[in-house]
Amino acid sequence: MIKVLHNNSCSKSRAILEHLDENNVAFEIIDIIENPLSETELKTVLKKMNADVHAITRKNDPFFREKFEGQELSEEEWIKILVENPSLIQRPILIKGPVAMLGRPIENVRLFIE
Numbered sequence: 001m002i003k004v005l006h007n008n009s010c011s012k013s014r015a016i017l018e019h020l021d022e023n024n025v026a027f028e029i030i031d032i033i034e035n036p037l038s039e040t041e042l043k044t045v046l047k048k049m050n051a052d053v054h055a056i057t058r059k060n061d062p063f064f065r066e067k068f069e070g071q072e073l074s075e076e077e078w079i080k081i082l083v084e085n086p087s088l089i090q091r092p093i094l095i096k097g098p099v100a101m102l103g104r105p106i107e108n109v110r111l112f113i114e
Helices: 011-022 039-049 062-067 075-084 106-113
Strands: 002-006 027-031 093-096 099-102
Touching: 002 011, 011 027, 011 106, 039 075, 039 093, 039 099, 093 106, 099 106
Parallel strands: 002 027
Antiparallel strands: 002 093, 093 099
């Protein structure tokens, strides 16, 4: 089963859920706004993605630009920021066993679910 780190206010995230549903792919929704990830969970996701925290940070978000743009912070500090501000996490993120990926573009999702 695929786990989907999801934010319902995100149209791209909703579109991926629709795509999975239309293709009869079993998935579990983890609403990262209602149930934010812990630091450990976020680190695990990053490890499964083989990525650093900057790969999943929404740098175009107005809140990011207002509060964090241009700051030189450590990976640990950025992780704490994302845990405290889950709306700054790119979404959706799909997790299948030991592997995770950002759910964009949709072509990548098609490859991931096969």
